[in-house]
Amino acid sequence: MTAHDGMFIDGGWRPARGAGRTEVVNPATEQVIATVPAGTAEDVDDAVRAARAALPGWAATPPARRGELLTALSDALAARHEEIATTITAELGSPIGFARRVQAGLPVAVARSYADLAASHRFEERIGTSTVLHEPAGVVGAITPWNYPLHQVVAKVAPALAAGCTVVLKPAENTPLTARIFAECTAAAGLPAGVFNLVTGLGPEAGQALAEHPGVDLVSFTGSTAVGRRIGAVAGGAVKRVALELGGKSANVILPGADLDRAVRANVADVVRNAGQSCNALTRTLVHTDHYDEAVALAAEAAAEFAPGDPTDPDCRLGPVVSARQRDRVRELIRKGAAEGARVVTGGAEPPEGLDKGYYVRPTVLADVTPGMTVAREEIFGPVLSFLRYGDTDEALRLANDSDYGLSGAVWAADQDEAVAFARRMECGRVDINGGDFNIMAPFGGYKQSGVGRELGVHGLQEYLQTKSLQL
Ligand code: NAP
Ligand code: MG
Numbered sequence: 001m002t003a004h005d006g007m008f009i010d011g012g013w014r015p016a017r018g019a020g021r022t023e024v025v026n027p028a029t030e031q032v033i034a035t036v037p038a039g040t041a042e043d044v045d046d047a048v049r050a051a052r053a054a055l056p057g058w059a060a061t062p063p064a065r066r067g068e069l070l071t072a073l074s075d076a077l078a079a080r081h082e083e084i085a086t087t088i089t090a091e092l093g094s095p096i097g098f099a100r101r102v103q104a105g106l107p108v109a110v111a112r113s114y115a116d117l118a119a120s121h122r123f124e125e126r127i128g129t130s131t132v133l134h135e136p137a138g139v140v141g142a143i144t145p146w147n148y149p150l151h152q153v154v155a156k157v158a159p160a161l162a163a164g165c166t167v168v169l170k171p172a173e174n175t176p177l178t179a180r181i182f183a184e185c186t187a188a189a190g191l192p193a194g195v196f197n198l199v200t201g202l203g204p205e206a207g208q209a210l211a212e213h214p215g216v217d218l219v220s221f222t223g224s225t226a227v228g229r230r231i232g233a234v235a236g237g238a239v240k241r242v243a244l245e246l247g248g249k250s251a252n253v254i255l256p257g258a259d260l261d262r263a264v265r266a267n268v269a270d271v272v273r274n275a276g277q278s279c280n281a282l283t284r285t286l287v288h289t290d291h292y293d294e295a296v297a298l299a300a301e302a303a304a305e306f307a308p309g310d311p312t313d314p315d316c317r318l319g320p321v322v323s324a325r326q327r328d329r330v331r332e333l334i335r336k337g338a339a340e341g342a343r344v345v346t347g348g349a350e351p352p353e354g355l356d357k358g359y360y361v362r363p364t365v366l367a368d369v370t371p372g373m374t375v376a377r378e379e380i381f382g383p384v385l386s387f388l389r390y391g392d393t394d395e396a397l398r399l400a401n402d403s404d405y406g407l408s409g410a411v412w413a414a415d416q417d418e419a420v421a422f423a424r425r426m427e428c429g430r431v432d433i434n435g436g437d438f439n440i441m442a443p444f445g446g447y448k449q450s451g452v453g454r455e456l457g458v459h460g461l462q463e464y465l466q467t468k469s470l471q472l
Contacts (some may be wrong), residue, residue: 001031001034002035004035004082004176007039007047007200008187009043009047009194009198010046010054011187011192011194012187012193016037016038016043018038020201022038024036025320028125028312028319030433032091033091037200037201038204039205040205040207043197043209045213046368048210051099051168051194051195051215051307052191053193054166058195059135059191060370060389063118063119064119064458067118067119067120068115070112070162073115073158073189075113075187075189077107077154078108079112084150086099088103088150088178089311091174091176091358092322095313097316103151104150107150110151110155110158110456111154111158111438113159113457114162114443114456114461115158119410121162123465125241128267129141129472130471130472131470132440133467134462135164135466136164136165137217137241138464139166139217140168140219141168141218141219142219143170143210143221143222143223144169144179144217144222145222146174147277147322148274150182154182155179155334155444155455156220156455157169157326161191161293162461163465164256166197167217168210169199172201174323182198201229207227211235212234216240217240218463219240220242222244222246222260224283225247228244241450241463245451245455246281246407247279247379247454248279248379248406249284249403249406250405250410250411251282251400251408252282253286253396253412254412255413255418258413258434260294265302266435267282267285268365269302270410271283271384271385275318275361276384277322277328277381279450280407280430282409285385286389286399287390288387288391288396296367299346300345301360303365306318307352308352310359317359318383321361321381323359323452327361327382328382330361330381330409333378333384334347334349337355337374337375337384340375341373345469346362347362349362350362361385364384366384366386368386377403386472397425400426401426404448406427406446406450407446408428408446411426411431411432412435419433427448428446430444440456441457442456442457444456444460
């Protein structure tokens with residue numbers, strides 16, 4: 001058990017203003033592994049002042065120089081790759097192989113992509129007789145969730161810094177240790193004092209103080225729709241810019257003629273990944289009624305291959321979910337699904353056998369799900385797939401779009417053009433065609449209640465810029 005002290009403010013660790021602390025629990029062992037200070041509005045105020053003081057200098061730093069420092073940040077993250085992976089396994093429960101490859105590896109690449117964009121982006125353009133300047137939006141308040149503890153941080157901080165903004169970060173209560181390593185990496189990279197600041201603590205206290213702070217120009221939030229709505233209201237009231245990356249209930253549409261086996265296996269792997277705790281997880285599977293039983297049987301077979309277990313084991317592919325609260329929520333939603341008439345084909349709400357410690361959930365396939373059921377509408381955030389059936393392509397489209405969310409989706413078809421034509425009619429921000437790979441340069445973000453704004457690539461950079469026109 002390590003008791004960490006201090007907030008990272010103005011280039012170094014300084015004592016927290018209050019005496020409150022939060023505990024970090026390892027979800028596989030249920031042990032408290034560390035405590036960190038619970039930030040107050042006073043800590044947030046200190047951090048915002050530091051970020052404001054650093055803003056003019058950082059905004060005036062040539063973009064190519066900002067790019068060099070982002071390269072150094074990417075290198076600093078790469079140098080601590082193994083420590084970041086083991087930390088994420090300890091505080092989130094991500095299987096170590098996944099933690100190395102994705103949780104720790106992806107942010108190195110994303111930071112690097114913004115180093116390149118800072119150097120290459122045109123921050124000035126000419127429109128007729130005007131010069132248009134793309135200037136930094138100011139001080140950014142970033143509030144992040146626990147499911148991808150480093151990626152969610154880097155997907156905000158790297159574009160903000162590339163744009164010339166300074167940042168105050170409030171990471172999730174469950175995963176502050178990764179955020180502390182990130183803060184140390186910003187110092188190792190040589191970022192000027194105050195350009196990046198970290199305040200750990202609880203959402204309703206530190207997070208809310210950050211969103212409300214008059215010295216914050218832009219709030220970028222990733223997390224639940226319930227909290228996102230409040231943050232959007234606070235930001236709107238103060239006429240602040242806001243970016244919201246919220247939940248999803250994404251549809252995986254398998255059209256007749258698609259490679260059913262491949263489509264279903266990829267779907268199960270997608271939803272089991274990170275114990276189902278991905279906002280873009282493809283949790284609603286839509287299958288033509290002629291292929292439905294076969295698809296459900298394939299899914300049950302594939303899901304059974306993911307036995308929950310110790311995330312430090314390099315062979316583990318399904319670890320625990322993040323917390324007891326999350327486990328209870330997922331199990332309750334499985335029970336609710338069954339109570340509303342869904343058929344539990346494999347898995348279920350009972351604790352997995354042979355694991356007497358840890359917040360584990362069985363990989364679960366629900367069949368006979370209909371559009372009105374809770375499990376077809378609410379984000380479950382656990383390793384749970386819901387199978388719905390359709391009679392024709394128009395019905396498939398109606399079902400796919402019958403959601404308050406619109407984050408992502410997937411289409412499988414025999415023919416690429418057929419899949420693309422379907423994807424054009426989907427109401428969501430991102431669609432994978434026949435298993436298309438994740439692209440870190442492509443915009444990520446939601447339609448409808450999945451959010452406002454985009455992350456990653458040049459679209460992510462533009463969120464942190466504001467434009468000024470000079471008439472010559
Ligand atoms: P959450 O409460 O929305 O947390 C996200 C972030 O917001 C955390 O840093 C949180 O701090 C902070 N926060 C909470 N209340 C706040 C407030 N009033 N003002 C400012 N900041 C606040 O999400 P969660 O409780 O961790 O998870 C709940 C559900 O959200 C999940 O079951 C899942 O459905 C969804 N979720 C979505 C994503 C995504 O990537 N879109 C990620 C995680 C969760 P604390 O950590 O202290 O609460
Ligand atoms: Mg919360």
